Amino acid sequence: MVLIFAAVFVLSASVQQSTGIRVGTGISILKAENSMQIAGSILPGTTTGQDGDLRVCAIVLEKKPVKVAIVTCDILMISRKYLDPVLVELEKSTGIPAANILVNSSHTHHAPSTVKVHGYDVDEVFAGRVQHGIIDAVTKANASLSKEDYTFNFYLGKEETVGQNSRWLLPNGKINWIHPVAEYVRPTGPFDPELPVLTFTDPSGKMKALLFNHSTHHIGTRNGGYRSPGFYGLAAQSLEKELDCPVLFLNGASGSTHNVTLSGPECTRRIKAAVLDANDRTTVKRVNNVASAKRTFKFKVRQFDEAKEDEAVRTYDRSSEDVVRVFRDMRKNLASQQGQERETWLQAMVIGDVAIVGVPAEYFTQLGIDIKNRSPFRYTYVAELSNDYVGYLPDLTSHKLGGYQVWTGYHSYAEPGTGERIVDEVVDMLKELAQKK
Numbered sequence: 001m002v003l004i005f006a007a008v009f010v011l012s013a014s015v016q017q018s019t020g021i022r023v024g025t026g027i028s029i030l031k032a033e034n035s036m037q038i039a040g041s042i043l044p045g046t047t048t049g050q051d052g053d054l055r056v057c058a059i060v061l062e063k064k065p066v067k068v069a070i071v072t073c074d075i076l077m078i079s080r081k082y083l084d085p086v087l088v089e090l091e092k093s094t095g096i097p098a099a100n101i102l103v104n105s106s107h108t109h110h111a112p113s114t115v116k117v118h119g120y121d122v123d124e125v126f127a128g129r130v131q132h133g134i135i136d137a138v139t140k141a142n143a144s145l146s147k148e149d150y151t152f153n154f155y156l157g158k159e160e161t162v163g164q165n166s167r168w169l170l171p172n173g174k175i176n177w178i179h180p181v182a183e184y185v186r187p188t189g190p191f192d193p194e195l196p197v198l199t200f201t202d203p204s205g206k207m208k209a210l211l212f213n214h215s216t217h218h219i220g221t222r223n224g225g226y227r228s229p230g231f232y233g234l235a236a237q238s239l240e241k242e243l244d245c246p247v248l249f250l251n252g253a254s255g256s257t258h259n260v261t262l263s264g265p266e267c268t269r270r271i272k273a274a275v276l277d278a279n280d281r282t283t284v285k286r287v288n289n290v291a292s293a294k295r296t297f298k299f300k301v302r303q304f305d306e307a308k309e310d311e312a313v314r315t316y317d318r319s320s321e322d323v324v325r326v327f328r329d330m331r332k333n334l335a336s337q338q339g340q341e342r343e344t345w346l347q348a349m350v351i352g353d354v355a356i357v358g359v360p361a362e363y364f365t366q367l368g369i370d371i372k373n374r375s376p377f378r379y380t381y382v383a384e385l386s387n388d389y390v391g392y393l394p395d396l397t398s399h400k401l402g403g404y405q406v407w408t409g410y411h412s413y414a415e416p417g418t419g420e421r422i423v424d425e426v427v428d429m430l431k432e433l434a435q436k437k
Contacts, residue, residue: 020149022062023200025246026140028133030054039076040109044120051226056133060141063290068100074229077105078114080388094142099294105385107218108230117410119326153199157278160193163216166258175403197278215252220264231267250383253368287352294347302415304408330409345387348429354379358386361393367419376434393419
C-alpha cells in the first residue's frame with residue numbers, strides 16, 4: 001500500500017550566511033543474480049555476468065537547521081510504491097524530512113527490473129534490495145556527517161559528443177527510433193550538452209564528494225550481455241578511484257536523447273574526461289541556504305484510439321510480432337484506465353544558487369531546457385526519474401509527431417500536455433524557493 005506524506009507541500013530553508021556546509025556520504029552495493037530479468041528492452045532477457053558494481057549512493061548536506069539527502073540508484077526506474085515507505089522510514093530514523101530526500105534512478109538499461117513495463121514485471125527480490133540499499137546508504141551518509149564545514153565548489157562543464165537528439169523525422173513522415181538511418185529530414189528536438197559538476201572539500205582541501213549531471217539515455221556498457229551501472233556509472237566508479245571520494249551521477253532530461261554511434265567504453269572515457277576537466281575548473285560557491293520543496297502533482301491517463309495505436313506499432317519497420325503483442329497487451333490493460341487521475345511527486349532542491357529539479361519521468365530534453373530557461377536560479381538542472389516513474393513525458397510537438405516514445409503503453413500513458421504542466425509547476429516551486437533566500 002502506498003503511503004502518502006502528511007504534507008502536500010513541505011518547505012525548509014536556512015538563512016545563515018556562510019560558505020560552508022556539512023557533508024556526509026554513504027554507498028550500498030546491490031547484489032544481483034544471472035537469473036534476474038533485465039529491464040531496458042521491449043522483451044525480457046537475462047545476463048551472464050556483471051560489469052562494475054550496481055550501487056546506491058547517497059550524500060547528506062546540512063546547513064543548520066536544514067538537512068537534505070540526494071540518492072542515486074543504478075537501476076532503470078522505480079515507482080513511489082517502493083520509494084514512499086522507504087522515505088517515511090528514513091524520516092523516522094534519521095530525522096531528514098521525506099520532503100528533503102531526492103531519490104534518482106540513473107536509468108541504466110543493464111540492471112534487474114524494478115518496474116512493470118513492456119514485456120516484464122518487477123523483480124520483487126531485487127526491488128527489496130534497492131529499498132534496503134537506499135536506507136543503508138542514507139543512514140551511512142547521515143552517520144558520517146562532518147563535524148566541520150566543507151567548501152562547496154561548482155563548474156558548468158559540457159560534453160557535446162556523448163548523445164544527440166534521437167528522434168529523426170524520416171522522408172515518409174515517421175519518427176525513427178534511436179537507430180542510425182542513411183536518410184532523414186532533420187532531428188526533431190534539441191540536445192543538452194551541459195555537464196555541471198558539484199564538489200565538496202574539507203578544510204584541508206581534500207575532496208569528499210563529487211556529483212555530476214548529464215542528459216543522455218543511459219544505454220551502453222563495457223561488455224555486452226552483462227549487468228552494469230552503464231557508461232555513466234562506470235565513469236563514476238573510475239573517477240572514484242582517481243579522485244579518492246564518492247562520485248554520484250544524476251541523469252538529466254534525456255527522454256529524447258541517446259548515444260547513437262559511440263561504444264560504451266568510449267562514452268565512459270569521454271564522460272570521465274569531461275568531469276575531470278570541469279573539476280579542474282570549479283570555484284567556491286557561497287552556500288547562503290539549503291532548501292527543498294516537494295509537492296504532489298495530479299495528471300490523467302490519456303485517451304487513445306486502439307486501431308491507430310496498433311497500426312503505429314505494426315507499421316514501424318523494426319516491430320516484430322512479439323513486439324506488437326507486447327504493446328497490445330499493455331494497451332489492453334490500460335484501456336479501462338483511460339481518463340483516470342494519478343498522483344506523483346515533483347521536487348525542487350537548492351544548494352546556494354544551484355537548483356536541482358526532480359521529475360518522475362523519462363522527460364523530453366526540450367522540457368528540461370524550458371525549466372532551465374524559466375528558472376529564477378542561474379544554475380538549474382533536471383534529475384529525471386526521481387521519486388517515482390510515470391513513463392515518458394514528451395512535449396506537445398513531439399506528441400503530434402508520434403514515434404515509440406508516444407505509443408501508448410506502461411512506458412507512455414500520461415495525457416498530452418502533462419510535461420508542460422510540470423514545467424509550470426516546478427518553476428513556481430523554484431520561484432518560491434528563491435523568495436526564501
